[in-house]
Amino acid sequence: xNIILNGKPYVIENSNNLLNILKTLDINLQNLIAxxxxxxxxxxxxxxxIINENDVIELVKFVGGx
Amino acid sequence: MKSLLTLFFFKYILLSMKLFVxxxxxxxxxxxxxxxxxxLLNMEADIFIVNSFPNDTSYIVKENDNISFIKKxxxxxxxxxxxxxxxxxxxxxxxxxxxxKVVICGCGGLGSNVAVSLARSGxxxxxLIDFDVVEPSNINRxxxxxxxxxxxxxxALKNIITEINPYINVDVSNVLxxxxxIIDEVSxxxxxxxxxxxxxxxxxxxxxxxxxxxxxxxxxxxxVAGYFDTDIIKIKKLGANALIVGxxxxxxxENTPLMAPRVAAAAAIQANETLKYLxxxxx
Numbered sequence: 529x530n531i532i533l534n535g536k537p538y539v540i541e542n543s544n545n546l547l548n549i550l551k552t553l554d555i556n557l558q559n560l561i562a563x564x565x566x567x568x569x570x571x572x573x574x575x576x577x578i579i580n581e582n583d584v585i586e587l588v589k590f591v592g593g594x
Numbered sequence: 595m596k597s598l599l600t601l602f603f604f605k606y607i608l609l610s611m612k613l614f615v616x617x618x619x620x621x622x623x624x625x626x627x628x629x630x631x632x633x634l635l636n637m638e639a640d641i642f643i644v645n646s647f648p649n650d651t652s653y654i655v656k657e658n659d660n661i662s663f664i665k666k667x668x669x670x671x672x673x674x675x676x677x678x679x680x681x682x683x684x685x686x687x688x689x690x691x692x693x694x695k696v697v698i699c700g701c702g703g704l705g706s707n708v709a710v711s712l713a714r715s716g717x718x719x720x721x722l723i724d725f726d727v728v729e730p731s732n733i734n735r736x737x738x739x740x741x742x743x744x745x746x747x748x749x750a751l752k753n754i755i756t757e758i759n760p761y762i763n764v765d766v767s768n769v770l771x772x773x774x775x776i777i778d779e780v781s782x783x784x785x786x787x788x789x790x791x792x793x794x795x796x797x798x799x800x801x802x803x804x805x806x807x808x809x810x811x812x813x814x815x816x817x818v819a820g821y822f823d824t825d826i827i828k829i830k831k832l833g834a835n836a837l838i839v840g841x842x843x844x845x846x847x848e849n850t851p852l853m854a855p856r857v858a859a860a861a862a863i864q865a866n867e868t869l870k871y872l873x874x875x876x877x
Contacts, residue, residue: 559793561800561832568833570801588830588838590800592793593819593846594704594857 532584546585547574559590613659614685616670617677628653632663639663646684660685676761680716686876688716694872697721697783699771699799701747703852704815705789706737706754707861708868713755715869719763720755722748723779725770735854771795776802780810785868788814789861791846804836811871817841818860819850827860829867839863 531538533553540549546569550557562569562577563586569577579585612621615635626634628642629651642649643662655661662681664670670678680688694717698705701724712720724747728738732747742750748766755764767779771790776799780786786807788799796814803812817840818827826841839860846852 559797561797563832566833568801568804568836571797586830586832588816588832589842590793590796590816590838591819591840591843591845592791592796593817593844593850593852594700594702594789594791594815 529579529581531579531582534585534587540579544579545575546577546579549579549585550574550587555587556589561588561590562586563588611655611657613655613657613661615661616663616674617660617681618673622655625654627651628655628661631655631661635663637663638665640666643681646682679759679761683716687873690873690876691716691869692718694785695719695721695783696785696787696868697723697780698787698789699723699776699780700789700791700795701736701751702726702732702789702791703735703854703857704818704861704864705787706747706751707858708787708789708865709751709755710737710758711862711865712868713758713762715865716759717762717868717872719765721765721767721780721783722751723767723769723771724748725768735852735857771799773798773802777806781807783810785871786810786812787864787868788812789864793845800832800836800838804833808835810835812836813864813867813871814838815840815860815864817844818857819844819846819852821853821856824856824859827856827863829863837867839867 529540529542531540546562560571564577565584610621612619632639641664642651644653645660662678696712696717698709701722709720709722726747728742728745728747728750730743732738737754738750746768748768752764752766755762769775771779786803788796790796800814812835816838822844830838832838844850
Protein backbone atom coordinates (compact mmCIF):
# COMPACT_ATOMS: atom_id res chain seq x y z
CA UNK A 529 0.00 0.00 0.00
CA ASN A 530 1.35 3.45 -0.92
CA ILE A 531 1.13 6.38 1.46
CA ILE A 532 2.71 9.83 1.66
CA LEU A 533 4.20 10.71 5.04
CA ASN A 534 5.60 14.21 5.64
CA GLY A 535 5.79 14.70 1.88
CA LYS A 536 7.69 11.45 1.14
CA PRO A 537 6.28 8.27 -0.46
CA TYR A 538 6.34 5.05 1.61
CA VAL A 539 5.24 1.51 0.78
CA ILE A 540 3.69 -0.28 3.76
CA GLU A 541 1.98 -3.66 4.16
CA ASN A 542 -1.82 -3.73 4.02
CA SER A 543 -4.32 -1.42 5.65
CA ASN A 544 -3.36 -0.65 9.18
CA ASN A 545 -3.98 1.88 11.91
CA LEU A 546 -1.85 5.01 12.21
CA LEU A 547 -0.27 3.95 15.51
CA ASN A 548 1.07 0.68 14.04
CA ILE A 549 2.32 2.41 10.91
CA LEU A 550 4.26 4.99 12.93
CA LYS A 551 5.70 2.24 15.17
CA THR A 552 6.72 0.17 12.11
CA LEU A 553 8.51 3.21 10.68
CA ASP A 554 10.25 3.71 14.05
CA ILE A 555 8.88 7.23 14.51
CA ASN A 556 9.11 8.84 17.96
CA LEU A 557 5.49 9.11 19.11
CA GLN A 558 6.07 11.73 21.79
CA ASN A 559 4.02 14.96 21.55
CA LEU A 560 2.67 14.48 18.03
CA ILE A 561 -0.47 15.70 16.32
CA ALA A 562 -1.18 14.19 12.89
CA UNK A 563 -3.07 15.42 9.88
CA UNK A 564 -4.52 12.71 7.61
CA UNK A 565 -5.88 13.97 4.27
CA UNK A 566 -6.24 17.43 5.83
CA UNK A 567 -8.09 16.27 8.97
CA UNK A 568 -6.54 16.54 12.43
CA UNK A 569 -5.92 13.26 14.29
CA UNK A 570 -4.81 13.59 17.92
CA UNK A 571 -2.46 11.10 19.61
CA UNK A 572 -5.38 9.46 21.45
CA UNK A 573 -7.01 8.71 18.08
CA UNK A 574 -3.93 7.20 16.35
CA UNK A 575 -4.93 3.63 17.25
CA UNK A 576 -8.42 3.92 15.77
CA UNK A 577 -7.38 5.80 12.64
CA ILE A 578 -7.26 3.33 9.73
CA ILE A 579 -4.89 4.40 6.99
CA ASN A 580 -5.82 3.55 3.40
CA GLU A 581 -4.08 3.45 0.02
CA ASN A 582 -2.82 6.92 -1.09
CA ASP A 583 -3.55 8.61 2.25
CA VAL A 584 -1.49 11.73 2.90
CA ILE A 585 -0.16 11.98 6.47
CA GLU A 586 1.58 14.98 8.00
CA LEU A 587 3.06 14.77 11.49
CA VAL A 588 3.55 17.90 13.56
CA LYS A 589 5.94 17.47 16.48
CA PHE A 590 5.57 19.70 19.49
CA VAL A 591 8.57 20.62 21.62
CA GLY A 592 8.78 22.99 24.58
CA GLY A 593 10.15 26.52 24.63
CA UNK A 594 8.78 29.97 24.04
CA MET B 595 -22.73 71.76 -24.71
CA LYS B 596 -19.21 70.32 -24.55
CA SER B 597 -17.79 73.53 -23.15
CA LEU B 598 -20.57 73.67 -20.57
CA LEU B 599 -19.72 70.15 -19.45
CA THR B 600 -16.03 71.04 -19.33
CA LEU B 601 -16.87 74.07 -17.22
CA PHE B 602 -19.00 71.95 -14.92
CA PHE B 603 -16.23 69.35 -14.69
CA PHE B 604 -13.62 71.92 -13.71
CA LYS B 605 -15.97 73.68 -11.35
CA TYR B 606 -16.78 70.40 -9.62
CA ILE B 607 -13.15 69.30 -9.35
CA LEU B 608 -11.86 72.72 -8.40
CA LEU B 609 -14.48 73.70 -5.90
CA SER B 610 -14.96 70.54 -3.95
CA MET B 611 -11.88 68.39 -3.81
CA LYS B 612 -12.21 66.22 -0.73
CA LEU B 613 -9.15 64.73 0.94
CA PHE B 614 -7.97 63.58 4.33
CA VAL B 615 -5.19 65.32 6.24
CA UNK B 616 -3.84 63.48 9.29
CA UNK B 617 -7.06 61.47 9.27
CA UNK B 618 -9.37 64.52 9.23
CA UNK B 619 -11.63 65.18 6.21
CA UNK B 620 -10.70 68.43 4.51
CA UNK B 621 -11.72 70.11 1.27
CA UNK B 622 -9.81 72.52 -0.92
CA UNK B 623 -10.98 74.71 -3.80
CA UNK B 624 -7.91 74.79 -6.06
CA UNK B 625 -5.15 72.33 -7.04
CA UNK B 626 -2.25 72.46 -4.61
CA UNK B 627 0.99 70.65 -4.07
CA UNK B 628 1.89 69.23 -0.65
CA UNK B 629 3.92 72.26 0.40
CA UNK B 630 1.13 74.67 -0.58
CA UNK B 631 -1.44 72.51 1.20
CA UNK B 632 0.59 72.40 4.42
CA UNK B 633 0.93 76.22 4.31
CA LEU B 634 -2.78 76.70 3.59
CA LEU B 635 -3.69 74.52 6.58
CA ASN B 636 -0.99 76.11 8.71
CA MET B 637 0.59 72.71 9.39
CA GLU B 638 4.36 72.81 9.48
CA ALA B 639 5.91 69.56 8.24
CA ASP B 640 9.11 67.94 7.06
CA ILE B 641 7.70 64.47 6.30
CA PHE B 642 4.94 64.29 3.68
CA ILE B 643 3.16 60.93 3.33
CA VAL B 644 0.59 60.32 0.61
CA ASN B 645 -1.52 57.15 0.81
CA SER B 646 1.01 55.34 3.06
CA PHE B 647 4.21 56.31 1.19
CA PRO B 648 6.50 59.34 1.63
CA ASN B 649 6.25 61.73 -1.31
CA ASP B 650 7.85 64.89 -2.65
CA THR B 651 6.53 68.33 -1.66
CA SER B 652 5.83 69.06 -5.35
CA TYR B 653 3.20 66.28 -5.51
CA ILE B 654 -0.19 67.71 -6.56
CA VAL B 655 -2.89 66.34 -4.27
CA LYS B 656 -5.80 64.36 -5.73
CA GLU B 657 -9.39 63.70 -4.68
CA ASN B 658 -9.60 61.29 -1.69
CA ASP B 659 -5.84 61.27 -1.03
CA ASN B 660 -4.81 60.43 2.52
CA ILE B 661 -2.14 62.96 3.41
CA SER B 662 0.03 62.93 6.53
CA PHE B 663 2.00 65.99 7.60
CA ILE B 664 4.61 65.18 10.21
CA LYS B 665 6.90 67.68 11.92
CA LYS B 666 9.91 65.82 13.30
CA UNK B 667 10.48 66.22 17.01
CA UNK B 668 6.97 67.49 17.69
CA UNK B 669 4.19 65.55 19.38
CA UNK B 670 1.19 65.70 17.03
CA UNK B 671 -2.17 67.10 18.07
CA UNK B 672 -4.28 64.55 19.97
CA UNK B 673 -6.88 64.36 17.18
CA UNK B 674 -4.15 63.45 14.65
CA UNK B 675 -2.10 60.97 16.70
CA UNK B 676 -4.16 57.82 16.21
CA UNK B 677 -4.15 58.24 12.44
CA UNK B 678 -0.44 59.10 12.27
CA UNK B 679 0.60 56.01 14.28
CA UNK B 680 -0.50 53.73 11.43
CA UNK B 681 -0.26 56.09 8.44
CA UNK B 682 2.47 53.97 6.78
CA UNK B 683 0.00 51.07 6.51
CA UNK B 684 -2.71 52.81 4.51
CA UNK B 685 -6.30 53.38 5.55
CA UNK B 686 -7.81 50.10 4.22
CA UNK B 687 -5.44 47.84 6.16
CA UNK B 688 -5.57 50.02 9.25
CA UNK B 689 -9.39 49.98 9.32
CA UNK B 690 -9.58 46.17 9.08
CA UNK B 691 -6.97 45.69 11.82
CA UNK B 692 -8.64 48.25 14.10
CA UNK B 693 -11.80 46.12 13.96
CA UNK B 694 -9.97 42.83 14.65
CA LYS B 695 -9.84 40.77 17.87
CA VAL B 696 -7.00 38.45 18.84
CA VAL B 697 -6.11 36.56 22.01
CA ILE B 698 -2.56 35.75 23.10
CA CYS B 699 -2.17 32.65 25.28
CA GLY B 700 1.09 32.88 27.21
CA CYS B 701 2.93 36.20 27.54
CA GLY B 702 6.54 34.96 27.57
CA GLY B 703 9.13 35.10 24.81
CA LEU B 704 6.67 34.34 22.03
CA GLY B 705 3.58 36.06 23.43
CA SER B 706 5.17 39.35 24.50
CA ASN B 707 6.88 39.73 21.10
CA VAL B 708 3.70 38.77 19.20
CA ALA B 709 1.74 41.31 21.28
CA VAL B 710 4.17 44.15 20.55
CA SER B 711 4.13 43.41 16.78
CA LEU B 712 0.34 43.27 16.68
CA ALA B 713 0.01 46.41 18.82
CA ARG B 714 2.27 48.29 16.42
CA SER B 715 0.06 47.04 13.58
CA GLY B 716 -2.95 48.60 15.32
CA UNK B 717 -5.05 45.50 16.11
CA UNK B 718 -8.08 47.03 17.85
CA UNK B 719 -8.64 44.46 20.59
CA UNK B 720 -5.99 42.25 22.19
CA UNK B 721 -6.60 39.88 25.11
CA LEU B 722 -3.55 38.76 27.08
CA ILE B 723 -3.60 35.57 29.17
CA ASP B 724 -0.85 34.43 31.55
CA PHE B 725 -0.74 33.33 35.20
CA ASP B 726 2.86 34.29 35.92
CA VAL B 727 4.84 37.36 37.01
CA VAL B 728 7.90 38.95 35.41
CA GLU B 729 11.20 37.64 36.85
CA PRO B 730 14.86 38.26 35.98
CA SER B 731 15.34 35.17 33.76
CA ASN B 732 12.58 36.41 31.41
CA ILE B 733 14.36 39.59 30.37
CA ASN B 734 16.84 37.93 27.92
CA ARG B 735 14.04 37.31 25.39
CA UNK B 736 10.76 38.76 26.65
CA UNK B 737 9.72 42.39 26.13
CA UNK B 738 9.71 43.36 29.81
CA UNK B 739 11.84 45.85 31.71
CA UNK B 740 13.72 45.45 35.00
CA UNK B 741 11.33 47.83 36.75
CA UNK B 742 8.45 45.46 35.88
CA UNK B 743 9.91 42.51 37.85
CA UNK B 744 7.20 41.13 40.12
CA UNK B 745 4.25 42.46 38.08
CA UNK B 746 1.82 40.12 36.40
CA UNK B 747 3.08 39.65 32.82
CA UNK B 748 -0.37 40.54 31.50
CA UNK B 749 -0.43 43.89 33.30
CA ALA B 750 3.20 44.67 32.42
CA LEU B 751 2.52 43.87 28.75
CA LYS B 752 -0.68 45.92 28.75
CA ASN B 753 1.37 48.90 29.96
CA ILE B 754 3.94 48.37 27.18
CA ILE B 755 1.16 48.17 24.55
CA THR B 756 -0.45 51.34 25.87
CA GLU B 757 2.89 53.16 25.60
CA ILE B 758 3.10 52.04 21.95
CA ASN B 759 -0.51 52.71 20.95
CA PRO B 760 -2.98 54.04 23.55
CA TYR B 761 -5.96 53.46 21.22
CA ILE B 762 -5.80 49.65 21.49
CA ASN B 763 -8.28 47.93 23.80
CA VAL B 764 -6.36 45.48 25.97
CA ASP B 765 -8.05 42.90 28.18
CA VAL B 766 -6.09 40.77 30.66
CA SER B 767 -6.72 37.44 32.34
CA ASN B 768 -4.34 36.19 35.04
CA VAL B 769 -5.19 32.50 34.86
CA LEU B 770 -3.37 29.24 34.18
CA UNK B 771 -5.03 27.90 31.04
CA UNK B 772 -6.05 24.25 31.11
CA UNK B 773 -8.69 21.96 29.61
CA UNK B 774 -11.36 23.28 31.98
CA UNK B 775 -11.11 26.99 31.11
CA ILE B 776 -9.46 27.28 27.68
CA ILE B 777 -12.63 27.43 25.58
CA ASP B 778 -14.31 30.04 27.83
CA GLU B 779 -11.18 32.19 27.83
CA VAL B 780 -10.47 32.18 24.09
CA SER B 781 -13.81 31.83 22.30
CA UNK B 782 -15.05 34.77 20.20
CA UNK B 783 -11.63 35.77 18.86
CA UNK B 784 -10.67 35.72 15.17
CA UNK B 785 -7.13 34.58 15.92
CA UNK B 786 -5.89 32.52 18.90
CA UNK B 787 -2.13 32.67 19.40
CA UNK B 788 -0.58 29.69 21.18
CA UNK B 789 2.53 31.18 22.79
CA UNK B 790 3.18 28.76 25.64
CA UNK B 791 6.54 27.51 26.83
CA UNK B 792 5.23 24.19 28.14
CA UNK B 793 4.71 21.40 25.58
CA UNK B 794 1.69 19.84 27.33
CA UNK B 795 -0.09 23.23 27.31
CA UNK B 796 0.71 23.61 23.59
CA UNK B 797 -0.86 20.24 22.77
CA UNK B 798 -3.87 20.96 25.01
CA UNK B 799 -4.63 24.29 23.32
CA UNK B 800 -4.15 23.05 19.75
CA UNK B 801 -6.22 19.88 20.29
CA UNK B 802 -9.09 21.63 22.10
CA UNK B 803 -9.31 24.78 20.00
CA UNK B 804 -9.01 23.14 16.57
CA UNK B 805 -11.82 20.73 17.53
CA UNK B 806 -14.15 23.14 19.34
CA UNK B 807 -13.57 26.57 17.77
CA UNK B 808 -13.70 25.99 14.00
CA UNK B 809 -14.40 29.65 13.22
CA UNK B 810 -11.21 30.85 14.94
CA UNK B 811 -7.78 30.64 13.32
CA UNK B 812 -5.08 29.18 15.59
CA UNK B 813 -1.38 29.97 15.24
CA UNK B 814 1.04 28.01 17.42
CA UNK B 815 4.78 27.49 17.74
CA UNK B 816 7.07 24.49 18.18
CA UNK B 817 10.89 24.51 18.12
CA VAL B 818 12.28 28.01 18.73
CA ALA B 819 15.25 27.37 21.04
CA GLY B 820 18.96 27.97 20.46
CA TYR B 821 20.75 30.11 17.87
CA PHE B 822 20.44 27.80 14.88
CA ASP B 823 19.71 29.11 11.37
CA THR B 824 16.45 31.03 11.26
CA ASP B 825 15.76 29.59 7.79
CA ILE B 826 14.94 26.17 9.30
CA ILE B 827 11.91 27.82 10.95
CA LYS B 828 8.94 26.68 8.82
CA ILE B 829 5.17 27.05 8.84
CA LYS B 830 3.13 23.82 8.92
CA LYS B 831 -0.60 23.76 8.27
CA LEU B 832 -2.60 21.64 10.72
CA GLY B 833 -6.20 20.81 9.74
CA ALA B 834 -8.53 23.49 8.39
CA ASN B 835 -7.85 26.24 10.94
CA ALA B 836 -4.34 26.00 12.40
CA LEU B 837 -0.73 26.79 11.53
CA ILE B 838 2.35 25.92 13.58
CA VAL B 839 5.59 27.93 13.28
CA GLY B 840 9.02 26.57 14.23
CA UNK B 841 11.74 24.05 13.40
CA UNK B 842 9.80 21.24 15.18
CA UNK B 843 12.95 19.87 16.85
CA UNK B 844 14.93 22.39 18.91
CA UNK B 845 13.43 22.13 22.34
CA UNK B 846 14.49 24.40 25.20
CA UNK B 847 17.00 22.49 27.32
CA GLU B 848 20.34 22.78 29.12
CA ASN B 849 22.28 22.85 25.85
CA THR B 850 19.65 24.66 23.79
CA PRO B 851 18.90 27.90 25.61
CA LEU B 852 16.06 30.22 24.72
CA MET B 853 17.62 33.26 23.05
CA ALA B 854 16.07 36.59 22.05
CA PRO B 855 16.64 36.53 18.25
CA ARG B 856 15.20 33.12 17.41
CA VAL B 857 12.24 33.39 19.79
CA ALA B 858 11.47 36.85 18.39
CA ALA B 859 11.85 35.54 14.80
CA ALA B 860 9.25 32.83 15.43
CA ALA B 861 6.99 35.36 17.20
CA ALA B 862 7.29 37.76 14.25
CA ILE B 863 6.24 34.95 11.89
CA GLN B 864 3.25 34.19 14.13
CA ALA B 865 2.29 37.89 14.04
CA ASN B 866 2.76 38.04 10.25
CA GLU B 867 0.52 34.98 9.78
CA THR B 868 -2.05 36.75 11.98
CA LEU B 869 -2.01 39.77 9.64
CA LYS B 870 -2.21 37.53 6.54
CA TYR B 871 -5.31 35.87 7.98
CA LEU B 872 -7.02 39.09 9.10
CA UNK B 873 -6.29 40.87 5.80
CA UNK B 874 -7.11 37.93 3.51
CA UNK B 875 -10.14 39.68 1.96
CA UNK B 876 -8.24 42.81 0.88
CA UNK B 877 -7.39 42.69 -2.82
